[in-house]
Amino acid sequence: MTRIPRPTAEEMIRKTFARFTDDEIIPKAREMDEAGKFPRWMFEKIAKTGAYAMRYPRKIGGAGGNTTQFCIMVEELARGSMSVAAFTAMQCLMGTNFLYQYGTKDHHERLLKPALRGEKVASFALTEADAATDLGGAKTMAVRDGDHWLINGSKTWITNAPVADFFTVLCQTDKTQGLKGLNFFLIERETPGLYVSKKFEKLGTRATEIAELAFSDVRIPLENRLGQDGQGVGNLMRILAVIRTMTAALSIGLARAAFECSKRYSLERTQFKKRIGSFQLIQQKIANMATEIWGANLMTYKAAEMIDRGERALKEASMAKYFASETACRASDEATRIYGAYSYSMEYDVQRFYRDCRFLLFGGGTSEILQTIISREEGVY
Amino acid sequence: MKLVVLIKQIPNTSNVRIDPKTGNLVREGVTSIMNPEDRHALEAALSIKDHFNAVVDVISMGPPQAIEVICEGLAMGADKGILLTDRAFAGADTWATSTALGNAIRKNGPFDLILAGRQAIDGDTAQIGPQIAEFLGIPQITCVSALELSDGKVVANRIIENGCERIETPLPALVTCLASLNEPRYPTVGRILDSVLESTPIEIWNAADIGVKAQEVGLAGSLTQVLKTFTPKGGRETQYLEGTPSDIASGIVQFFVDRQVRLGE
Amino acid sequence: MSILIQxxxxxxxxxxxRSCPYQxxxxxxxxATWLEDRCTLCGACLESCKVGALSGEIPTREAPxxxxxxxxxxxxERQGSGFHRSAFELLGCARGLADFLGEDVSSIMLGADSDDKGFNELISRGADQCIAVNHPALGQYRTCSxxxxLTHLVLKHRPSILLIPATTIGRDLAPRLARRLKLGLTADCTRLAIDPQERVxxxxxxxxxxNIMATIVTRxxxxxxxxxxxxxxxxxxIDSTxxxxxxxxxxxLPDSVDVTKILECVMNIESATNLSEAGIIVAGGRPICSEQGMSVLKEFAxxxxxxxxxxxVVVEEGFMSTDRQVGQTGQTVRPEIYFACGISGAVQHRAGMDGSRYIVxxxxxxxxxxxxxxxxxVVADIYQILPIxxxxxxxxKGLSITC
Structure with a gap:
């Protein structure tokens, strides 16, 4: 029998999620954005593709996919809607990672597996009012009280908070230990003392809901501490490269969306009886967008490849995220210039790209902190 | 229960065009996809499998790269794939295509139901389904918008001009499916990763494997030949109307008054 | 075997x-460059070259x-007590072909109780001969019956051309028949002619x-x-003379010929919009997908x-029903006037309306x-133009404009 090479998993994942984005997300993207609500129906539709389970091993119901494949998927989703890509990323990675790594069998059965099937929504709470880039400034305290942890404090900018069924929350257990005194805790939504604020009104990614959490004497079992004592930040660092590379992939998706509509419009729109694409200043914008997207693409998938080989890749992931998110912002800015006044109209998608791209600048580390990190990695600090 | 689904890889026709200068088919940027209605046929088979103890095989004929749609079929949930590929199959009309596919289905063994899309959007002939049913000597129901299986028979709604027939036929049978039949599932990530592994069964068959001679299939076995192809052109003289909306409205009315064509009751 | 290019x-x-059907x-x-993997050695290119640059060995096949x-x-095809409109269209077309060939046109009708009245109509529309089979099993269309x-009739009379309407019935029947009789079959033709030399x-x-038109022969x-x-x-x-x-x-026709049963047949006569018989059609594209858009369009219509x-897209967005969709996957129409309002004109749409007499x-x-x-x-927004x-x-109105 003849042997014929099969397509690669990467090609098939791209093709599948490209079609999903074109057929399911893009036609509804504006509607979801305008509604400003978590589109549970879309969350469930994505669940049917097994996306949330992509990164996890087969034995707990996962697909056993790698970082490259994961990045391809979220890149395609982000091309359709940054909101959708953002809550998908939360469910696939930050919201479930610590529960998978350090949760008990009961946690896995009751929460993780349903989350991977899209039956429960996961969330991840890191940021506080006074502790964002500076994680060590976290004031939310977890204090041991007999066979329970008692949690007090608050968290802000929590993606999926209004709709989540469980949270992975970073808390201080020992103020004297600095970063070593930080641990992750699993807190389920129905736990008494957990309060979720109204969702935030925000500029972009309007179909992901973000809110504040407040903890007032929240009592949780001892096994809800996820990971060895004092390992919270260390464990976070282990997936930081993945988070940044993934955010870079989200950025590429958005940049491509802005680029594709810019190309189309340059060929459609006429002024002075010529297609505007025939003007060199428009061509310059198109060329710059194409070049930067290509660069972001190479950096991002190189970083993903390194992670898949088991390398640390923190510098490369930081560079990719820094460059790709700035590329997305420049591309959506240039798109608005190509569209002229029409970009100012809510009728066109360009304004959504322009609003949504700002999200990429702080999720996964601001450009400023990333520059600091890259410089430090280069030995200059 | 054994279900066989016929799928075809086609160029995505929404972006096929011909270069007016060279007359070449512009292949750049043209992606290959699974024929949309075939996807609905596969979904119908998979939803039968969800409820009954059934095995689903997907069969496709095409160039070697058509293995992509076989993998996609497996990623959606099919159990086994068969790809018919051979230079001898090239240039086949529907007679020669149904000869090859019919023989392959026969070689694959007994079956209860064959499902296919009503038509492929690159050719739009809708002939392969009925021709295979005739080749195999089994009843057919085309243009199916609803499907039920029970006690060795199939009951289907067939959409006809201005209406719908409810038809019953004993198994084995062949049905061709419309898009309104169902909403196809997407491949799942886990199955995608499986489908590309050599351990997931895909059989590759050539003309000899299915027991046909090269003269019976492909262009040589075809009863029709394509004499020429050309790009259709409009051939109208377009008159542009400009000015204020009222000028344009009067212009349109005047156009038809001049041509003595009646507007309005 | 290969195609050589000097x-x-x-x-x-x-x-x-341009001559190559397979690109x-x-x-x-x-x-010129030859792409071996696409070539089927049909030989069309060899005949096309005016400077003798192409050569190749093409397997020959003798036509019987x-x-x-x-x-x-x-x-x-019958429809109720009359005929599907395709019957007269095909007779008109067949007449032209038969006249060119110097042969007769026959209409073939299968049914349970056909009577003479219908035949006269077929004759007045171009048939020389009406062949009919009356059998209880042919009252309703079923594929195998x-x-x-039809197999019986074809084998007995040996016609040289058989035209079948590309309706749901025709597209179900023709391929089944073609496979049984070993016939080449071309689907969904939009133009038919006789080659003067070869008479095919x-x-x-x-x-x-x-996107592409293909001319096909059955040799x-x-x-x-x-x-x-x-x-x-x-x-x-109609010519009643x-x-x-x-x-x-x-x-x-024993019962065993067809094992299918028609359990039920529901005709939705109410929604039977007959676009194909409309003299004027006002069609809308994506911009009319709103209540305002629909009312502007309907008022104009x-x-x-x-x-x-x-x-x-308008059907997909739920603003009109499928029976009003024009195009490749919808209806083919040829009204006197077709107003395309906010329609970009993708080939799929054009395929269903480019036979219109006038297009605005x-x-x-x-x-x-x-x-x-x-x-x-008119390069303008439909909302600016249509109301005016x-x-x-x-x-x-009141001003009499004759047809």
């Missing part, structure tokens, strides 16, 4: 690339002698969603069989006595492909 003789004219020749740097096959047949009966039927049909089987898209061919005017003969045939129609296109995008086939082109056009036409 580079020094090739003048880069591109005729071979197996391309022009690269002004020279089909001189005893004569006559152009039309399978007529009809295939069985040239069957032209759209492919690749209407190795008879009758040359084609399904013909309804709404494309022109029926002849025409004469013809009526022949009833008997067919042995009412003012000029038109049917409303739409593109696929209104679209904001000056590069919309619809303008390529429009008689009257509606008023202008209302003002014209």
């Amino acid at each position: 580079q020094d003789r090739c003048n880069g004219c591109g005729l071979c690339a 197996a020749l391309e022009m690269l740097d002004k020279k 002698d089909f001189r005893e096959y004569r006559g152009v047949w039309v399978f007529v 009809y295939t069985h009966a 039927l040239l069957q032209t049909r759209p492919a690749f969603g209407g 190795y089987s008879r009758p040359q069989t084609a399904t013909v898209r309804p709404g494309v061919m022109k029926p002849l005017d 025409r004469k013809g003969v009526i022949v009833f045939e008997d067919v042995n 009412e003012a000029i006595g038109a049917e409303v129609a739409c593109t696929r 296109a209104i679209n904001r995008d000056p590069d919309a492909p619809i303008f390529e086939i429009a008689d009257v082109a 056009l509606t008023r202008t036409i209302k003002d014209y």
